[in-house]
Amino acid sequence: MTILNTTVELVFGFFSLLILTKLLGKRQISQITPFDFISSLILGELVGNAIYDKDVKIWSIFYAVILWVVLIFIIELLTQKFRKTRTVLEGNPSIVIRNGEIDRQQLKRNKLDTDELQNLLRQKNVFSLREVEFAILETNGSISVLKKPEYGTPTNKDLNIPIKPVYLPVAFISDGCVDEGNLKKAGLTREWLDQQLKSQSISDPKEVMYAEWKQDEGLFISKKKKD
CATH class of the missing domain: 3.30.240.20 (bsu07140 like domains)
Incomplete structure (x- = not known):
């Protein structure tokens, strides 16, 4: 029974943290301030300690996590609405x-x-x-x-170099798996990709570790190394 309770609480705590981390936004991980760091630690501790405490029930975990996240949301709203609070809660550069x-x-x-x-x-x-x-x-x-x-690094403007459009690379193959979605977004087909692979003596996408396509540079292929 103890193992079952621990499993249920652990799974519940895991998904609670996962969902609430998504709700809190990427700022909790990147651009982290000292306050964000402390709040993230405490949020994890609330769940971690509660899971292994026999006297704490699953609804207590849920309440503690929700209350702590509500407090964080309030602080975030304060820093967004009132600039003077940012110095205290976030600090200044x-x-x-x-x-x-x-x-x-x-x-x-x-x-x-x-x-x-x-x-x-x-x-x-x-x-x-x-x-x-x-x-x-x-x-x-x-x-x-x-x-x-x-x-300082000279720019194209400094060197009077004509400015060219910039394109993002798109991954077509990763670890031998073809991303059909990216192919479609790029306006290309699987037949076109197969032909490109054959031109480089590759008969199967599984032989490719990584392949990306860039509109101004074409297809780049990195083959898997043979063991």
């Missing part, structure tokens, strides 16, 4: 490098040292502080960098 100079006060306020700052900059492919004009520490802990003009 901090300019840690201004006009090429490190702001030591901002580093100290955000409990950040120069080694950690360099680590964050390297994650943005910036390996020297001399390249940075401005660096902003975002509320989710990431850093945004504006390089000095002499270190």
Whole structure:
């Protein structure tokens, strides 16, 4: 009976978290603030601890999860409607490098040292502080960098290169399976794909690890390696 109850509560808790995570939106995972991080931890703890507590019933789990999500929704609405609440609940970005100079006060306020700052900059492919004009520490802990003009990447406009249209690549084959839906969206057929594969001496899509199509570049195929 204990195993059955645990199974039921675990399945119920799993799907409750799954559904509620979808309702809360992608912001709970990406662009996460300290408040979002804490709320996500507590939401998981509410379900996790309740599942293995014999005195807690399934409806108690449901009530606890619903109440916590309602509180999160209220906080989200407050931050959307009233700008002043964002500073308290979400925090403000901090300019840690201004006009090429490190702001030591901002580093100290955000409990950040120069080694950690360099680590964050390297994650943005910036390996020297001399390249940075401005660096902003975002509320989710990431850093945004504006390089000095002499270190900036030239654009097509800077180089007077004609601007070409941009196309998204579309996956046609993944791990040997053909995506018929993507083929149809691209206005192509399975017969066309088979012909393209045969032209590269591929008789079966199962021989392909990955294949994508791009309107301006055609079909790219990566074959599976033989064991």
